[in-house]
Amino acid sequence: MNAPAARPQALPRDHYRVFRAIGTRWMDNDIYGHVNNVVYYSWFDTAVNAWLIEQGALDIHAGAVIGLVIETQCNYFAPLAFPQTVEAGLRVAHLGKSSVRYEVGLFAQGDPSAAACGHFVHVYVDRETRRPVPLPDRLRETLQTLL
Structure with a gap:
């Protein structure tokens, strides 16, 4: 019998390379008084x-290459709610030939541990x-700065 998988843990800020502040909106909260899970994605x-x-690495309007999400996952550790500011930490966990696995941590402004941690994978394709x-x-050069 296999041992149970380790329970996911909230990660600290130093796990991530860059951060972006994102303001929550009134409509992000659900009936339970916190941001609904779909908003995290x-x-x-x-x-x-x-x-x-x-960074000038992606031209969403005219670039020959676009990124398509093929996998996503999130673990939740603490609620976030309007009117908080969320700080999204970003890093690259894997850089392949045509794909990238991004890891994202979502933090309440100033908190040392992530309220949620997840990942998604982009496969870059011809538009x-x-x-x-x-x-x-x-x-590739831009993404390498986040490894």
Whole structure:
């Protein structure tokens, strides 16, 4: 019989390379008084794509290469709620030929431990054919700073 998997743990800020502040919105809260779980995935997308765009590594309007999410996962440790500011920590856990595994930690502003930790995987594809392509040099160089 296999041993049970280790229970996920909230990670500290120093696990992540860059941070982005994200304001919660009134509509993010659900009937239970905290941010609904689906919003966390939107924050993952926001943190990663905004950083890539700001670094000049991704042109979402005219670039020949786009990233498609093929896997995502999140563990929740503490509630977040409007009107908090969330700080999304970002790092790259794996950099492949055409794919990237991002890890994202979501922190209440100033908190030392993540309220949620997760990941998602982008496969970069040709915009027209939607077939995987090697990461463009500029994108690869930018992502390497987050390893």
